[in-house]
Amino acid sequence: MKPFEYRRAEDPADAVAAVAGEPDAMFLAGGTNLVDHLKLGIANPDLLVDISRLPLNGVEELPDGRVRIGATVRNSDLAAHPLIRERYRVLSQALLAGASGQLRNMATTGGNLLQRTRCLYFQDVTTPCNKREPGTGCSAIGGYTRNHAILGASEACVAVHPSDMAVAMAALDAEVVVRGPSGERNIPLAGFHRLPGDKPERDTVLEHGELVTAVLLPPATQSHSAYRKVRDRASYAFALVSVAAVVSMNGDGTIREVRMALGGVAHKPWRAERAEAILRGAQASEENFRRAAEAELESASALGDNAFKIPMARNTMVAVLREVTGGISNV
Amino acid sequence: MDVQITLIVDGAERSLTVDTRTTLLDALRDRLAVTSPKKGCDHGQCGSCTVLLEGRRVTSCLVLAVAQDGADVTTAQGLGEGEQLHPMQEAFLDRDGFQCGFCTPGQVCSAVGMLREAAQGHPSHVTADAGAPVELTDEEIRERMSGNLCRCGAYVNIVAAIRDVTAKEAASTTGVAAPAPKGSAGS
Ligand SMILES: Cc1cc2nc3c(=O)[nH]c(=O)nc-3n(C[C@H](O)[C@H](O)[C@H](O)COP(=O)(O)OP(=O)(O)OC[C@H]3O[C@@H](n4cnc5c(N)ncnc54)[C@H](O)[C@@H]3O)c2cc1C
Ligand code: SF4
Ligand code: FES
Ligand code: FES
Numbered sequence: 001m002k003p004f005e006y007r008r009a010e011d012p013a014d015a016v017a018a019v020a021g022e023p024d025a026m027f028l029a030g031g032t033n034l035v036d037h038l039k040l041g042i043a044n045p046d047l048l049v050d051i052s053r054l055p056l057n058g059v060e061e062l063p064d065g066r067v068r069i070g071a072t073v074r075n076s077d078l079a080a081h082p083l084i085r086e087r088y089r090v091l092s093q094a095l096l097a098g099a100s101g102q103l104r105n106m107a108t109t110g111g112n113l114l115q116r117t118r119c120l121y122f123q124d125v126t127t128p129c130n131k132r133e134p135g136t137g138c139s140a141i142g143g144y145t146r147n148h149a150i151l152g153a154s155e156a157c158v159a160v161h162p163s164d165m166a167v168a169m170a171a172l173d174a175e176v177v178v179r180g181p182s183g184e185r186n187i188p189l190a191g192f193h194r195l196p197g198d199k200p201e202r203d204t205v206l207e208h209g210e211l212v213t214a215v216l217l218p219p220a221t222q223s224h225s226a227y228r229k230v231r232d233r234a235s236y237a238f239a240l241v242s243v244a245a246v247v248s249m250n251g252d253g254t255i256r257e258v259r260m261a262l263g264g265v266a267h268k269p270w271r272a273e274r275a276e277a278i279l280r281g282a283q284a285s286e287e288n289f290r291r292a293a294e295a296e297l298e299s300a301s302a303l304g305d306n307a308f309k310i311p312m313a314r315n316t317m318v319a320v321l322r323e324v325t326g327g328i329s330n331v
Numbered sequence: 332m333d334v335q336i337t338l339i340v341d342g343a344e345r346s347l348t349v350d351t352r353t354t355l356l357d358a359l360r361d362r363l364a365v366t367s368p369k370k371g372c373d374h375g376q377c378g379s380c381t382v383l384l385e386g387r388r389v390t391s392c393l394v395l396a397v398a399q400d401g402a403d404v405t406t407a408q409g410l411g412e413g414e415q416l417h418p419m420q421e422a423f424l425d426r427d428g429f430q431c432g433f434c435t436p437g438q439v440c441s442a443v444g445m446l447r448e449a450a451q452g453h454p455s456h457v458t459a460d461a462g463a464p465v466e467l468t469d470e471e472i473r474e475r476m477s478g479n480l481c482r483c484g485a486y487v488n489i490v491a492a493i494r495d496v497t498a499k500e501a502a503s504t505t506g507v508a509a510p511a512p513k514g515s516a517g518s
Binding site: 030039093105 | 479
């Protein structure tokens with residue numbers, strides 16, 4: 001591990017200035033991803049600016065009904081927060097499906113959004129990887145691809161984003177509040193993470209020195225929501241495929257509004273817009289669920305070992321839709 | 332780069348100089364000779380390094396010591412009172428909740444932290460309903476302890492040990508299983 005300097009930020013402005021002023025500086029929040037990367041030699045900062053004690057650890061309802069989640073709120077506290085449990089069940093479920101009790105006690109909202117891929121080649125510094133070292137090639141393509149993307153990948157990178165929390169936030173139409181050297185901006189969560197394209201080294205649209213200060217959730221609506229995660233073990237494993245859905249119904253059994261996102265399938269939380277368009281206004285039926293899922297996955301392509309993810313994603317979408325629309329019988 | 336820090340470890344104030352790269356786990360084991368937290372994977376995957384940091388269970392291998400200046404740390408070594416074992420440790424003994432014992436200090440700290448989380452109403456992945464008090468069924472215990480792996484496979488007895496403590500807890504009102512941080516820096 002390369003030696004680095006450590007300092008505790010005094011306030012958000014100080015944190016931004018400290019990181020922005022030093023090309024090889026990074027923010028440290030819970031450390032559950034970054035400390036691992038220091039050990040593995042994936043991250044080699046000169047300076048760590050600790051933001052974990054900044055007063056960004058509140059969850060509060062704003063006068064307009066939106067809910068503001070501070071960037072340093074711990075994943076365990078967020079999942080247990082009454083506002084989140086009661087009104088944004090999908091988010092609480094997604095958080096509780098991630099990592100372990102010990103890790104959720106350290107992991108923060110900002111750090112979870114900014115955590116990096118678990119691609120094995122990315123984590124092994126002895127192998128080429130365009131995300132870790134641009135231009136060296138992608139070891140996953142032609143290699144072991146069981147955990148890799150089926151949607152939105154490029155020739156440069158086929159990695160998936162590992163966060164569960166972000167998938168639920170994508171389905172909730174959340175916004176990320178960011179503070180940078182030149183002020184504050186809000187970024188819709190759906191546009192926060194990038195597809196790899198020819199720049200897989202950039203996971204998000206953040207510029208160096210930009211600090212996530214909060215995530216904003218739109219006011220809760222009369223809706224049903226659920227998060228379902230499929231993984232190799234019953235617990236404590238990253239998603240093979242996951243689905244978050246938020247649905248509200250009309251009295252006649254048609255779907256009024258639906259928002260859905262997939263995890264484990266792409267370089268970012270994948271908003272299922274094609275499926276949503278088919279479902280909006282449609283009867284909540286098994287046939288429509290299947291048609292919507294299939295439309296969403298029309299552009300999916302497998303790399304070999306991950307071919308199973310395509311039917312798995314389809315079946316999981318159908319199962320979650322069945323659950324959130326009130327248990328349409330399994331025909 | 333060296334930095335001087337203070338930690339309250341198992342109730343005692345300890346000052347030391349650490350390189351910024353030192354994890355809390357390495358500071359405890361190599362610098363302070365507190366060897367109950369074990370280094371298994373060193374990557375957050377096994378739970379054997381679990382300690383209570385400000386009263387909450389964390390994997391100490393992913394925590395930088397320098398970032399915890401002033402914090403209260405309780406390891407399995409400091410859970411009991413003097414010679415008297417903590418009820419969770421007693422229960423592990425009674426139930427044969429270990430074989431080689433390597434994962435045990437982490438399991439015990441995790442179990443103690445987990446009981447406090449449950450008492451505070453924190454849900455888990457398998458908790459059915461929002462709001463209702465958490466009932467520590469075997470399914471709940473298993474899910475909540477899933478961050479602690481045991482290579483000897485002593486899980487059945489670990490669950491039984493934790494169940495014993497929760498049953499005793501329910502019968503008494505003292506809340507023995509979840510001590511408050513002992514130091515002054517408690518949150
Ligand atoms: C064994 C294991 C299993 C796991 N399983 C899961 C899982 O199933 N699902 C899941 O979703 N996650 C899982 N995780 C990942 C875990 O959730 C993340 O490590 C955690 O959320 C990161 O948060 P942190 O606060 O510790 O971030 P840190 O490690 O402190 O930081 C991570 C990155 O984010 C940057 N950063 C942090 N905060 C900010 C901010 N406010 N603004 C800008 N940049 C910031 C840091 O500079 C760093 O680059 C697992 C982790 C481990 C070790
Ligand atoms: S998939 Fe992406 S992260 Fe994995 S080796 Fe290829 S370039 Fe690197
Ligand atoms: S040594 Fe820390 S989790 Fe394995
Ligand atoms: S008792 Fe041997 S690892 Fe758990």
